[in-house]
Amino acid sequence: MKTIRASIIGFGAVGQGVAKVLLDKRDYLRGIGIDMKVIAIADSRTAVVDAQGVDLASALSRKKETGAVGSDTISGTEIIRTVDHELVIETTPTNIETGGVGLVNMMAAFERGMDVVTSNKGPLALKYGEVMAAAKSSGSYCRFEATVGGAMPVINLACDVLAGNRMISMEGIFNGTCNYILSRMMEEQAPYEQMLAEAQELGIAEKDPSYDVEGIDTASKLVIVANSIFGMNVSYKDVTVTGITRITPEALSLANADGFAIKLIGEVNDSRINVAPKLVPLSHPLAVGGTLNVFSVQTDLAGPITITGRGAGSIETASAILSDIISIYRN
Known part of the structure; x- marks a missing residue:
């Protein structure tokens, strides 16, 4: 069994969809040899970090009830730079002008040799070559099926x-x-x-x-x-x-x-x-x-x-993210 420590950076509709899918598919993933442990989740204002694994059901409940995923004030970028894990699930909103925080997060992940699965179109629409070169240089995987067709498998x-x-x-x-x-x-x-x-x-x-x-x-x-x-x-x-x-x-x-x-x-x-x-x-x-x-x-x-x-929807987009995660780690 391969344990993959992951962060979910961005906890809007897509990020919450990812958490729901990982909960629903936990046994399936273990059945194919992948033990997914989400060790951090960050929304736009708050975060929750737990090296033993965040309780995804509780995180979803807190977000629904209070609008905040946790009480920590550490940013998603700081989580990527300071917390040990292998996979960044980057689901922050798209910024087509600059690439936004999504571009910063992806580059920070590659600097640490981490893999990235993303639904964020901005970084790839603006700086595809630069992003992929950074991933290759660090030996990281970068998968982005969710950026194009939602549940519709275009890239794969x-x-x-x-x-x-x-x-x-x-x-x-x-x-x-x-x-x-x-x-x-x-x-x-x-x-x-x-x-x-x-x-x-x-x-x-x-x-x-x-x-x-x-x-x-x-x-x-x-x-x-x-x-x-x-x-x-x-x-x-x-x-x-x-x-x-x-x-x-x-x-x-x-x-x-x-x-x-x-x-x-x-x-x-x-x-x-x-x-x-x-x-x-x-x-x-x-x-x-x-x-x-x-x-x-x-x-x-x-x-x-x-x-x-x-082409859209929280769970539908999360299905593409799950597919990318499996494609990286199943083998």
């Missing part, structure tokens, strides 16, 4: 399952908020503002939805795909981005009458990295509705491969 599908294939092109829907709004605008023949308000009421869209509806989230994910799957060396600034805010019910109706849906599509090939609303035939695999995401890749050996899944 292309890099592991389809190993040996050359990736020719990729296109997909990578933002469930946009897909929900466009689907509902068509169904209700309602304007963008009304369906955005509905999405916000349901918790599908944030209070400030610009990150999603202006295509920034999709562009960030596209950069990670371009670099990790297609071997490019690009950053967020290299993506041409158009969001969905100017799409009208009339445009959706006209498209539908001709047998098309309008979807926010991200695409990568040799000549372009682009995010924009596109006409998609209603019979096409990309024409999924609601909050679903879809990823379609064209390969030289396997041909076209398309998968659909939930």
Whole structure:
């Protein structure tokens, strides 16, 4: 049995989802030879540290009841730099301007030779090459399936399952908020503002939805795909981005009458990295509705491969983090 000491840095929806999944899958993990011991958890203001293992159920309960995971004031970065453990599960919020504390945390982990599994898009969208070089230099693993497709396995599908294939092109829907709004605008023949308000009421869209509806989230994910799957060396600034805010019910109706849906599509090939609303035939695999995401890749050996899944959600994203943890330590 291999004991892995881990920290969870960031204890919002995703971090709490990771704690729940690790609790639920404890026996499964032990059955494949992995004894996961979370020795520290940090949220934005507080932390709890226990070298013998944090009680995850109690941590979740405290967070729900008080809004704080613990009483310690040590920061997540300090935990990484001073507390002995092997794995940093980095789930702090994405900062697309600078990479934020997530970038600091990841680099601090690599400086100590620690492995990182993350859901944080910012560091990889801005400085993918730098992050991966730091991981390689320290002999650390850096896994990031959760940054792109949530529960939908994009990175692992292309890099592991389809190993040996050359990736020719990729296109997909990578933002469930946009897909929900466009689907509902068509169904209700309602304007963008009304369906955005509905999405916000349901918790599908944030209070400030610009990150999603202006295509920034999709562009960030596209950069990670371009670099990790297609071997490019690009950053967020290299993506041409158009969001969905100017799409009208009339445009959706006209498209539908001709047998098309309008979807926010991200695409990568040799000549372009682009995010924009596109006409998609209603019979096409990309024409999924609601909050679903879809990823379609064209390969030289396997041909076209398309998968659909939930691109967001606390437990769904945690499932991708769990998959990455298992891929590192099972062997």
